[in-house]
Amino acid sequence: MPGAPIVVIRELSKVYRQGEINVTALNSISLDIQAGEFLALMGPSGSGKSTLLHIIAGIDRPTSGSCEVQGVDVTRLNETELADWRNQNIGFVFQTFNLIPVLTAFENVELPLLLTRLSGRERRRQVQTALELVGLADRQKHLPRQLSGGQEQRVAIARALVTDPSLVVADEPTGNLDSHSAQEVLAILRTLSQTANKTVILVTHDPKAAAFGSRTVHLEKGELA
Amino acid sequence: MSIETFIIRNALRNKRRAALTVLSVAVSLFLLVTLLVAMRELTQPPEDVGAALRIAVRSRISIANLLPARQRAVIERIPGVEAVSPFSFFGGKYRDEELTMFAQFGMDPKQLRPIFGEAKMPAEQYAAFEADQRACIVGKITADKYGLKIGDRMPFTSTLYPCDIQLIIAGIYSGTIDDRNVLFHHKYLEEASGTEGQTGLWWVKAASIADMGPVTSAINRAFANSSAEVRAETERAFQLSFVSMLGNIKLFITAICSVVVFTLVLVSVSTMSMAVRERFRELAILKALGFRRRELFVFILAESFGLAAVGALVGIGGALVLFTQMDMSRVTQGIMLTFEVTPRIMGLAGLVAAGLGISASIAPAISVARMSVVDGLKTLD
Numbered sequence: 001m002p003g004a005p006i007v008v009i010r011e012l013s014k015v016y017r018q019g020e021i022n023v024t025a026l027n028s029i030s031l032d033i034q035a036g037e038f039l040a041l042m043g044p045s046g047s048g049k050s051t052l053l054h055i056i057a058g059i060d061r062p063t064s065g066s067c068e069v070q071g072v073d074v075t076r077l078n079e080t081e082l083a084d085w086r087n088q089n090i091g092f093v094f095q096t097f098n099l100i101p102v103l104t105a106f107e108n109v110e111l112p113l114l115l116t117r118l119s120g121r122e123r124r125r126q127v128q129t130a131l132e133l134v135g136l137a138d139r140q141k142h143l144p145r146q147l148s149g150g151q152e153q154r155v156a157i158a159r160a161l162v163t164d165p166s167l168v169v170a171d172e173p174t175g176n177l178d179s180h181s182a183q184e185v186l187a188i189l190r191t192l193s194q195t196a197n198k199t200v201i202l203v204t205h206d207p208k209a210a211a212f213g214s215r216t217v218h219l220e221k222g223e224l225a
Numbered sequence: 226m227s228i229e230t231f232i233i234r235n236a237l238r239n240k241r242r243a244a245l246t247v248l249s250v251a252v253s254l255f256l257l258v259t260l261l262v263a264m265r266e267l268t269q270p271p272e273d274v275g276a277a278l279r280i281a282v283r284s285r286i287s288i289a290n291l292l293p294a295r296q297r298a299v300i301e302r303i304p305g306v307e308a309v310s311p312f313s314f315f316g317g318k319y320r321d322e323e324l325t326m327f328a329q330f331g332m333d334p335k336q337l338r339p340i341f342g343e344a345k346m347p348a349e350q351y352a353a354f355e356a357d358q359r360a361c362i363v364g365k366i367t368a369d370k371y372g373l374k375i376g377d378r379m380p381f382t383s384t385l386y387p388c389d390i391q392l393i394i395a396g397i398y399s400g401t402i403d404d405r406n407v408l409f410h411h412k413y414l415e416e417a418s419g420t421e422g423q424t425g426l427w428w429v430k431a432a433s434i435a436d437m438g439p440v441t442s443a444i445n446r447a448f449a450n451s452s453a454e455v456r457a458e459t460e461r462a463f464q465l466s467f468v469s470m471l472g473n474i475k476l477f478i479t480a481i482c483s484v485v486v487f488t489l490v491l492v493s494v495s496t497m498s499m500a501v502r503e504r505f506r507e508l509a510i511l512k513a514l515g516f517r518r519r520e521l522f523v524f525i526l527a528e529s530f531g532l533a534a535v536g537a538l539v540g541i542g543g544a545l546v547l548f549t550q551m552d553m554s555r556v557t558q559g560i561m562l563t564f565e566v567t568p569r570i571m572g573l574a575g576l577v578a579a580g581l582g583i584s585a586s587i588a589p590a591i592s593v594a595r596m597s598v599v600d601g602l603k604t605l606d
Contacts, residue, residue, distance in 0.1 A: 059513050059598035080517055087515020094602070098510045102234040107226045112514045114228055159514075 006166060006199050007033035007056055012065035014051050014222075025051040026062065027222040035166070038193035038200045040213030048222040049203045050171055056201060057090050057169045058082045070166060087115050091160030091198075093170035093189075097152040099144040099159075105131065105151075106140035109158045116163070130158035134188055150181025157188055161198075168192060168200045174209050186212040228524075236528045239500070243532060246496045250536025250581065251543065253489040254574050257482055258544040261570045264478040266561050268468050275343050277434060278307075280441055281463035282427035285454035288466075291423040293453050300429060303443045305436030310336035311411045311424030317381030317390065319371075327367045327405040329381060331414035332428070334360075340430045343400050350375070350396030358413050360395035364404035368397045379407065386418035402563075429457070486577055493585035497529045501589035508593050509601020522590040529589075530582035537578035541571050 014026040025048045033039050041049040054060035055067055058074045066073050069089065077085055099108045109130050113123045131137045134154035144152055153173060160168050170189060174182035190212045192198040202213055210216045218225035237243050282300065284290035291313075300309050315329040334355045337344065346354075346362065353375075354360045363373055373379070379392040392409050415421045431440045437459065444457035458466070501508070508521055545566045553564035 083515050083517040102238045
């Protein structure tokens with residue numbers, strides 16, 4: 001069951017400058033996300049859902065407002081602090097998988113652990129665990145091009161989980177997958193939320209994908225609908 | 226997986242490009258080393274072992290001006306002088322050659338061993354050389370090149386004197402820094418050319434290192450304000466005076482070296498920029514995963530530096546092996562004698578490679594540092 005808020009967003013706005021025109025991507029959004037929650041962020045293209053996700057994950061900055069994740073206002077962290085914070089607290093899953101093509105599945109999952117002080121043995125153990133969790137323990141020596149789309153996305157999920165982050169952000173993770181693979185990926189994300197108490201934020205425009213979440217939030221023209 | 230493995234995998238992801246980059250660095254550095262070695266050899270000619278005690282005495286006005294034979298007795302009387310020999314360049318063409326690549330000098334055969342002791346030859350050949358006024362001795366390189374042997378005749382037509390000479394080989398020497406020259410009797414030159422009592426220059430052997438300075442000064446003083454003033458100088462200084470005749474060859478070679486290095490920098494910067502640009506999205510992913518600007522810079526620097534280092538190893542190492550194994554004196558027909566790849570030259574080329582590795586990584590590293598994760602993720606593969 002959901003607990004205390006892990007994400008607290010207050011009066012968050014993001015305005016882009018496109019030439020002479022100001023484009024409002026987010027307009028004074030306030031939102032709480034509970035720990036262990038599987039939140040689906042829905043909305044049409046350009047509604048600001050990805051921008052909101054990026055700010056929560058600390059890879060984009062708002063124009064105004066605050067965004068606290070586990071009590072840390074990420075909008076106030078500098079570049080280096082943000083990088084460390086992301087490594088320790090955020091797991092990313094992208095639409096296009098974004099695995100490093102020259103690394104095996106095992107090495108791709110191991111990548112975030114290179115920034116930690118873990119020994120080689122500990123790293124191997126954590127990578128094994130993460131790959132087992134997504135059902136790909138037998139594919140660890142495969143390069144991304146030797147995997148199917150669904151398998152690639154599961155490797156990406158393993159990479160997101162390997163540092164044991166409290167928050168997993170997934171930006172259209174099923175956008176490039178067939179329906180069967182999409183179901184598998186969404187089921188894994190739901191399991192993470194339900195059994196491992198991970199907070200999962202899923203950006204999607206697909207109602208079927210959103211149905212896997214425990215709550216759905218709609219955005220429209222940068223505002224909560 | 227270690228960070229090193231990750232860097233190596235990235236560097237080798239496009240093997241053809243990596244190989245071509247390494248090859249371009251290697252070829253350029255090989256060329257750079259070759260030019261530096263050539264410049265060193267031209268501007269700092271190698272010295273013979275006996276050079277430290279030898280003094281060249283030439284006309285103060287010009288090396289083309291002949292000196293009177295009477296100076297010999299004056300020089301021989303100077304304390305510290307051990308031996309004196311006239312020495313004149315004949316400038317002959319061998320047989321019907323258009324350009325003869327070895328020099329012929331007239332000298333006093335009796336002073337050969339005292340002054341040019343490093344020329345090794347059996348005693349009977351020395352004796353035969355001294356005994357016959359038409360005799361000559363030939364350096365081993367020339368003898369080998371023309372297949373010459375003792376007793377063979379060597380006809381020369383001079384480009385400087387109005388005469389031809391016909392020499393008979395009495396000996397074949399080796400052991401000097403330039404075993405190409407032909408040495409013959411100065412007396413024969415004087416008689417054949419009608420220049421009795423004149424010499425191109427004097428070679429003087431000092432008794433010891435300590436005598437070099439006083440003897441040099443004494444020779445210069447002895448003929449000061451005479452009709453044939455001289456310039457006495459060490460063999461080294463004498464050699465370098467010839468180098469100055471090469472004009473701005475140093476500037477010319479330096480200009481070529483600079484162009485080589487500059488082109489190399491452009492090629493490397495372009496290659497690294499291309500390599501980084503095509504994986505901007507991956508670098509954005511690394512940033513998202515928590516890699517900092519500093520770490521990404523290290524990745525790019527290490528990759529660029531690594532490729533430059535391998536190129537340097539191949540280029541500089543190749544030059545070292547090739548020029549050590551190859552007889553460059555033979556290849557260049559004696560124009561280059563030792564063609565030595567010195568540690569200093571290797572160090573300089575290594576520094577160029579290191580600078581190259583660093584400079585090639587700066588522009589891509591800056592663009593990656595400036596890139597936001599969101600913008601990087603939008604980059605197309």
